Amino acid sequence: MQRFFLENCKFNNSFILDDKELVHQIWVVLRSRIWDYFIFFDWVNSVDKIYRLSLISKNALEFKFVEDVEKDVEKWSMNLFQAIPNKLEKLEYIVQKWTEIWYNKFIFFRWERSQKLDLQWKRQERLKKIIIESTEQSWRNIVPELYFMDKLDFWLLDKKETLFFHTNNENSKKLNDIKTWRNINLLIWPEWWWSDIELAKFEELWFEKVFLWNNILRCETVSSVVWFYIFQNKISK
Secondary structure, X not given: OEEEEOOOOOOOOEEEEOOHHHHHHHHHHOOOOOOOXXXXXXXXXXXXXXXXXXXXXXXXXXXXXXXXXXOOOOOOOEEEEEEOOOOHHXXXXXXXXXXXXXXXXXXXXXXXXXXXXOOOHHHHHHHHHHHHHHHHHHOOOOOOEEEEEOOOOHHHHOOOEEEEEEOOOOOOXXXXXXOOOXXXXXXXXXXXXXXXHHHHHHHHOXXXXXXXXXXXXXXXXXXXXXXXXXXHHXXXX
């Protein structure tokens, strides 16, 4: 069954879908027929709502309710604070892949060594669309939030444990030293690495320094390494 995110939709015994883009996708692209099943969800609750297509018109589709399917509630809260990379393709890759692996927020901001990247409104909207599509196909029910900032407001990191990653093993923790992953911020370096000023600021704010590896991983690789450890650690318990 195809799965679609609908925001601010009243899921009654039947509802009319008149979003032109979705109507075109369901009717023309997918070549759907009467009584085909579809899944709809919002980010209000962890429920997938199954409907059957009951009426097709040129500008709208009608769906009849079949059943609710309860989903597991996401117990993790991991927010990614990512230095803006130097290419739009990297941004797209990060939001697509890390939506699938349960990051809740993406906060992209400029570090001292971040390269300038043109992020016009249309490009930001494209990134939001990628996040929604990735949420749909991965069967998540929470659509991650997306923010862009010229400078990181450190107050955004309040009330969560904050980790920043490094290649220096001295005075560093390792991933298996971290006791909880339920409410956490991850700070990922830019292509040209942290500056001395930024590292001093992290230490001043008592952020946890975590050693990953001696090699400098690409900024779009770090999150997958961290997530893989978290996932394996949880399923082994």
